[in-house]
Amino acid sequence: MEMWLFILIFICVATPLKYFYGILVPKLRLPPGPITLPLLVINFLWLRKSFSDFESILRNLHAKYGPIITLQFGSRPAIYVSSNSLAHQALIQNSAVFADRPPLPTNIVMSCNQYSISSASYGPRWRLLRHNLTAEILHPSRVKSYSQSRKWVLEILISRLQGCLESGESVRVVDHFQYAMFCLLVLMCFGDKLEESQIQEIETTYRRLFCSFVRFSILNFWPRVGKILFRRRWEEFQELLKEQEEILIPHIRARQQLKSSSSSKDSVLCYVDTLLDLQLSEEKRKLNDGEIVSLCSEFFIGGTDTTSSVLQWIMANLVKYPRIQARLFKEISGVVGAGEEEVKEEDLRKMPYLKAVVLEGLRRHPPGHFLLPHAVTQDITLDGYVIPKNATVNFMVAEIGWDPKVWKDPMEFKPERFLNEEGDWSREIKMMPFGAGRRTCPGHGLAMLHLEYFVANLVWSFEWKAVEGDEVDLSEKQEFTIVMKNPLQAHLSPRLN
Numbered sequence: 001m002e003m004w005l006f007i008l009i010f011i012c013v014a015t016p017l018k019y020f021y022g023i024l025v026p027k028l029r030l031p032p033g034p035i036t037l038p039l040l041v042i043n044f045l046w047l048r049k050s051f052s053d054f055e056s057i058l059r060n061l062h063a064k065y066g067p068i069i070t071l072q073f074g075s076r077p078a079i080y081v082s083s084n085s086l087a088h089q090a091l092i093q094n095s096a097v098f099a100d101r102p103p104l105p106t107n108i109v110m111s112c113n114q115y116s117i118s119s120a121s122y123g124p125r126w127r128l129l130r131h132n133l134t135a136e137i138l139h140p141s142r143v144k145s146y147s148q149s150r151k152w153v154l155e156i157l158i159s160r161l162q163g164c165l166e167s168g169e170s171v172r173v174v175d176h177f178q179y180a181m182f183c184l185l186v187l188m189c190f191g192d193k194l195e196e197s198q199i200q201e202i203e204t205t206y207r208r209l210f211c212s213f214v215r216f217s218i219l220n221f222w223p224r225v226g227k228i229l230f231r232r233r234w235e236e237f238q239e240l241l242k243e244q245e246e247i248l249i250p251h252i253r254a255r256q257q258l259k260s261s262s263s264s265k266d267s268v269l270c271y272v273d274t275l276l277d278l279q280l281s282e283e284k285r286k287l288n289d290g291e292i293v294s295l296c297s298e299f300f301i302g303g304t305d306t307t308s309s310v311l312q313w314i315m316a317n318l319v320k321y322p323r324i325q326a327r328l329f330k331e332i333s334g335v336v337g338a339g340e341e342e343v344k345e346e347d348l349r350k351m352p353y354l355k356a357v358v359l360e361g362l363r364r365h366p367p368g369h370f371l372l373p374h375a376v377t378q379d380i381t382l383d384g385y386v387i388p389k390n391a392t393v394n395f396m397v398a399e400i401g402w403d404p405k406v407w408k409d410p411m412e413f414k415p416e417r418f419l420n421e422e423g424d425w426s427r428e429i430k431m432m433p434f435g436a437g438r439r440t441c442p443g444h445g446l447a448m449l450h451l452e453y454f455v456a457n458l459v460w461s462f463e464w465k466a467v468e469g470d471e472v473d474l475s476e477k478q479e480f481t482i483v484m485k486n487p488l489q490a491h492l493s494p495r496l497n
Contacts (some may be wrong), residue, residue: 031385033070091437099438100375112294136274163196177308191270210480225250312366320472343456356418362433367481369398401431
């Protein structure tokens with residue numbers, strides 16, 4: 001009762017003040033949206049909503065107000081765009097203006113004061129960090145140097161799946177996908193094949209940290225009050241960040257010692273090597289431990305849950321639709337020689353249907369239904385409305401990829417659409433699972449390689465079937481990424497290739 005009494009008093013005081021403030025200070029012509037209540041009330045109401053509620057509310061608001069709307073969270077207007085044409089106008093035609101990031105509290109803490117590529121403000125620091133990753137680790141020649149690492153991880157994954165087959169039970173595949181992706185990213189980050197217990201320790205810490213980060217996303221819009229109401233959870237979040245540093249810093253130190261020794265000449269360059277050498281030109285110093293941990297954390301986040309969740313979605317659809325799996329296996333069989341144990345990376349370029357299956361998986365089941373929030377470097381007009389510099393701007397990835405005006409039967413899983421003109425998205429934004437414009441995901445090429453390589457080999461090694469009497473359920477659930485509400489259970493039969 002005391003809380004509601006306080007809210008009522010606040011409304012009585014704030015409403016006339018807000019009215020007179022609106023008379024004295026001309027308002028910008030923001031995109032349309034629902035009536036703005038006093039700040040404390042609207043934040044309290046949004047705090048009670050789950051993610052699934054929030055997304056459905058946004059869909060209803062877009063249906064009522066149009067493809068661009070405004071919601072008020074705290075003192076910062078939040079603008080949501082659901083149209084592919086407006087996304088193209090913003091992220092491609094005005095890419096520099098929309099390339100900034102808002103200083104959201106949880107992101108600042110998570111990224112050691114925005115020392116990560118995804119959270120850094122648009123400017124010299126962001127350019128330096130991004131260039132370091134794309135030129136040193138994600139360059140095609142460098143990616144190729146990790147082909148043996150991918151083969152090693154594939155052998156681990158196949159071995160784990162075969163071990164499950166011996167029990168004769170169905171396989172819950174997502175756990176094996178997540179572990180395999182984590183093995184690969186840890187190896188690319190630290191340049192060493194860690195023990196299984198070490199990998200599991202890192203993975204467990206990150207799993208807890210991801211869940212805590214998602215829970216605290218509300219603090220981005222209501223930071224001061226939220227930290228008071230959820231003080232214990234906020235302290236737990238900070239403890240997890242300290243735990244992350246305690247686990248990663250010894251591996252960073254080990255790599256530093258290896259670099260200083262002569263034996264480092266024979267090792268493959270890893271991500272930590274580049275971070276240890278990186279010079280922050282404006283600040284005239286090298287990265288400190290916390291900043292290196294932040295960038296390593298981003299590297300894991302960007303390549304593990306996103307890839308493993310999409311991989312599970314794709315395999316779920318191949319189980320649900322055996323004809324698609326059969327067509328894909330036929331294509332693979334026409335490229336890979338009989339008796340070959342694996343699909344090699346150079347074979348992937350000869351498989352257009354494989355690429356179509358992966359693209360359809362990304363369109364139909366994007367790992368995130370929203371991009372990371374954007375900010376504009378200056379006030380700008382979009383679709384006749386003003387986007388103010390202090391606003392957060394987001395784009396509804398799933399809605400753009402499911403637009404019936406762009407895609408025929410958008411909720412159907414139809415890889416064939418990417419073999420004809422419907423799937424030509426090179427000239428305009430028809431889907432954006434990796435974002436678009438200057439802040440597009442720098443690892444999109446690596447992600448496509450990993451998805452194609454592992455999907456091809458999983459289909460080449462096993463025939464995937466649904467569990468008898470258990471329909472594949474494509475319902476969604478929000479975790480760090482969008483995952484299957486009921487994880488895929490499948491019967492695997494070894495292929496006699």
